[in-house]
Structures are given as C-alpha cells and as structure tokens.
Amino acid sequence: MTLVIDNLKKKFDKHVAVDGISLTVEKGTMFGLLGANGAGKTTSFRMILGLLDPTEGTVTWNGERLSYKRTKLIGYLPEERGLFPKLTVKEQLIYLMKLKGMNKIDIIKEMRFWLDRFQVPEYENKKIEELSKGNQQKIQFMAAVLHKPELLILDEPFSGLDPVNSDMLKKAVLDLQQTGTTIVFSSHQMRNVEELCEDLIMLKQGKAVLQGNLREIKRSYGMKSIRIRADYELDFLRSVDGVLNLDISKDDAAIKVENEQVAETIFQAIAEKGFVRKFEVEEPSLHDIFIDKAGGEADE
Numbered sequence: 001m002t003l004v005i006d007n008l009k010k011k012f013d014k015h016v017a018v019d020g021i022s023l024t025v026e027k028g029t030m031f032g033l034l035g036a037n038g039a040g041k042t043t044s045f046r047m048i049l050g051l052l053d054p055t056e057g058t059v060t061w062n063g064e065r066l067s068y069k070r071t072k073l074i075g076y077l078p079e080e081r082g083l084f085p086k087l088t089v090k091e092q093l094i095y096l097m098k099l100k101g102m103n104k105i106d107i108i109k110e111m112r113f114w115l116d117r118f119q120v121p122e123y124e125n126k127k128i129e130e131l132s133k134g135n136q137q138k139i140q141f142m143a144a145v146l147h148k149p150e151l152l153i154l155d156e157p158f159s160g161l162d163p164v165n166s167d168m169l170k171k172a173v174l175d176l177q178q179t180g181t182t183i184v185f186s187s188h189q190m191r192n193v194e195e196l197c198e199d200l201i202m203l204k205q206g207k208a209v210l211q212g213n214l215r216e217i218k219r220s221y222g223m224k225s226i227r228i229r230a231d232y233e234l235d236f237l238r239s240v241d242g243v244l245n246l247d248i249s250k251d252d253a254a255i256k257v258e259n260e261q262v263a264e265t266i267f268q269a270i271a272e273k274g275f276v277r278k279f280e281v282e283e284p285s286l287h288d289i290f291i292d293k294a295g296g297e298a299d300e
C-alpha cells in the first residue's frame with residue numbers, strides 16, 4: 001500500500017500554490033511535509049485528500065485514485081480545527097465517526113481507549129467548549145484516528161500543545177505507525193520532524209527545495225556546525241571565508257560553515273594559536289537546513 005503523488009500542481013488564478021511535487025510514501029512510514037508559512041502544505045494535503053482538485057497531476061493510494069469517497073481509509077487532522085463547541089466529547093465523536101461508517105458501540109469503545117491513553121477519561125461527557133485548546137486538539141486527533149485509517153494526514157498536529165501533551169501525541173503517532181498506519185504530517189517544529197520522520201519534502205513557494213531520506217539529507221548537506229572551546233579569543237574566525245555564522249557564548253563558540261573544508265581551515269587556524277580544549281564537527285540540524293533552504297522561520 002503506497003501513496004504516490006505525481007507532479008501535483010495547484011493554481012489559484014495566476015498564483016501557483018503547489019508547483020509540481022512528486023513523492024512516494026510507503027506503507028507504515030512517516031513522511032514529513034515542511035515549509036514556511038504559505039509554502040503550500042495545506043493545499044497539498046487538500047489535494048491528497050481529494051478535497052481540492054489539482055490543476056495538474058495525480059494522487060493514488062495503492063494504485064487507485066484517492067478521493068474523499070474513500071474516506072474510511074483516510075484520517076485527517078485539519079489545520080483549522082473544526083469541532084462543535086456545544087456537543088459533548090462523546091456526542092461529537094459519535095457524530096463524526098458514524099460518518100466514517102463506525103457503529104456506536106465501537107465508537108464508544110475506541111473513544112474510551114483513547115481518552116484513557118490521553119489521561120482524560122473524565123472528558124467523555126464534557127462539552128468541547130469546556131476544554132482547553134490543547135485538550136480540544138486531543139479530541140480532534142481522536143476524530144482522525146478512531147476508525148483506524150490506513151492513511152493518516154496530520155496538519156500541524158503539535159501546534160499549541162505543551163511539552164507533555166506533545167510527547168503523548170508523539171508516542172501515539174509512533175504506535176500507529178508501528179501498527180502499519182501510513183502517516184504524512186506537517187510541522188513547523190523541526191525537532192518533532194527529526195524525531196519522527198524517515199523521509200521528507202521541503203517546500204518553498206510550492207516547489208520542492210529538498211526531498212529524500214532525513215539521514216541522507218543531513219549527511220550530504222554541505223553546511224556543518226562546529227563547536228570550539230579554547231583558551232583564547234575566537235572572534236578572528238568571523239573573517240574566515242566560508243564562515244556563515246559565529247556565535248560566542250561563555251564557554252563555547254558555535255560556528256556554521258559552508259562545508260567540511262572550511263572546518264579544516266578553522267581547525268588549522270586555531271591549532272596554530274594554541275591549545276584547543278574542544279573541537280567538534282556536527283551535521284546541521286534540520287532547523288538550520290530549514291532556515292537555509294526554505295527561508296522563513298521554523299520553531300526549534
């Protein structure tokens with residue numbers, strides 16, 4: 001079971017929101033869709049879900065065109081959350097999950113499982129409007145997964161969650177992946193993406209600026225981060241060719257350089273000056289890559 005997106009494009013009048021992206025997501029993997037605000041993530045999701053017709057290109061699941069008619073196999077957490085404030089959690093989930101073809105007994109069973117898992121069993125008969133934003137999000141997540149979809153699309157699932165709830169959701173998502181659910185999610189929080197995804201695509205103005213396996217991307221990315229500790233002033237390194245950024249704190253200097261050769265130049269330069277207590281070359285974080293490639297701001 002594979003999600004295949006081929007040359008997907010969306011134009012709104014003359015504005016190209018998504019500009020010919022292609023990708024493949026294998027069953028049971030977790031795929032990250034990244035990009036700054038307005039890069040085209042939500043528009044891509046809507047086309048994948050069959051909620052928006054592409055201007056060009058196709059989306060298939062297991063070789064067949066994906067449309068919202070096949071809604072039972074899809075779970076979707078939309079970016080703009082849409083729950084009815086006056087309904088109780090139970091009423092809301094019964095209403096939404098019946099649309100997915102579930103019967104009431106199963107809905108209640110699954111609902112209780114997830115409420116327990118999210119440590120909020122007492123919310124069953126609370127009105128949505130009585131819950132905090134973060135807890136409403138848990139309910140919205142439940143509405144995306146209660147029917148055990150094969151394909152789960154999560155638009156910014158971690159936004160607005162505190163670290164404890166964010167971790168809880170992360171574990172839930174990982175468990176779903178381990179039971180074979182195919183998951184595509186977007187996030188501005190690069191650390192979450194680094195922890196969860198094997199493969200990713202990074203969009204800028206609708207175009208893929210980076211795509212592939214996360215580890216490969218990091219390994220082959222030219223830019224490196226260096227950490228240095230020495231007993232003398234390191235500010236002179238600012239003028240070395242290929243230094244992108246130098247940040248000196250109390251103990252360490254953190255330097256971003258264009259490539260490994262620049263790291264070697266710096267190593268030689270400081271070794272000539274005297275004793276070096278620490279010299280460490282690291283791959284760039286996804287956060288650094290995001291800023292470099294996609295522009296805009298990312299949350300760490």
Ligand SMILES: Nc1ncnc2c1ncn2[C@@H]1O[C@H](COP(=O)(O)OP(=O)(O)OP(=O)(O)O)[C@@H](O)[C@H]1O
Binds near residue numbers: 012042
């Ligand atoms: N219905 C629409 N009509 C016209 N333009 C649209 C429509 N939907 C999206 N756009 C435009 O398409 C571009 C991509 O928007 P989209 O919502 O897909 O971005 P995004 O990557 O999800 O951004 P964010 O991170 O801010 O949610 C934006 O320039 C947006 O203004």
